[in-house]
Amino acid sequence: MFQEDIKIYHLFISHNGEGDEEYLTFIQRLIEARDFEWEDHGIPGNNGSEDLNKQIEPAEVLIILSGLYARHHDLIQEQVNIAQKLGKPLVLIRPYGMEEVPGELEKIARGVVGWNRVCIVDRILEALEEE
Secondary structure, eight states: OOOOOEEEEEEOOOOOTOHHHHHHHHHHHHHHOOOEEEEEEEOOOOOOOHHHHHHTTOSSSSHOOOOOOHHHHHHHHHHHHHHHTTTTOOOEOOOOOOOOOOOOOHHOOOOOOOOHHHHHHHHHHHHHTTO
16 A cells, blocks of 8 residues: 555544543554544644644544543543534443443433444544445
8 A cells, every 4th residue: 555545544533631541542553553644623722712723623533531531521521522513423432341321421422332442443434434
């Protein structure tokens, strides 16, 4: 495959700030995914409404790490609200090592997936196909 033929997927991965273990673990899963090139438009630490709008706007999909939702509800909810306003599909990731997800997020997500990198990539691609 030629370099120019590689599709780069533009994501916004929910975050609360630099160094969150769940966020870093998720990023590592995506790095390990084969044949999936991506760019995260989320910038941890830049959490003002205007900053979030600029980060989410170029993204094709919003990835919500639901484990962060309980700990940083207002921030993650703002990210979700912006994504919905912009018509971005949402993919919900279960809390690491758990099955339960917030019901209000499950209702609006295009799918819920665990931490298997193949399943994560498949769910992102399926959400984009549904567009």
